[in-house]
Amino acid sequence: MRQVKKIFEKRLEKICEDPKLAEDTVLDQNKILTIIMIGYFYKIAKLIIIIFQVSYFLGIGYYIYCDLTDDLYSVYVLDYDDNRQRKDPTGDLHNFIG
Numbered sequence: 788m789r790q791v792k793k794i795f796e797k798r799l800e801k802i803c804e805d806p807k808l809a810e811d812t813v814l815d816q817n818k819i820l821t822i823i824m825i826g827y828f829y830k831i832a833k834l835i836i837i838i839f840q841v842s843y844f845l846g847i848g849y850y851i852y853c854d855l856t857d858d859l860y861s862v863y864v865l866d867y868d869d870n871r872q873r874k875d876p877t878g879d880l881h882n883f884i885g
Contacts, residue, residue, distance in 0.1 A: 791825050 795818060802808045802816050809816075 788826060788829055791822065795822055 799817050808814070
């Protein structure tokens with residue numbers, strides 16, 4: 788945005804050197820509408836990028852959460868459905884120790 792303002796400042800300085808253009812009140816010499824539109828376009832583009840980044844990382848987090856809960860579901864629920872005993876993750880350790 789600073790670069791855009793500098794470009795328009797240089798343009799305005801050139802206009803101020805010409806007395807006929809400097810005194811003209813009908814023409815928009817500093818192009819304020821263009822500067823405002825560029826500023827809002829920049830803000831909207833930045834907002835869109837932030838929204839995409841946040842939604843991407845939330846989606847990745849949700850994907851990891853779903854993957855973890857699916858693994859837990861298959862360990863605890865599907866074992867009961869197959870009429871097998873639930874696996875004890877520490878059972879092998881207890882048998883090994885004594």
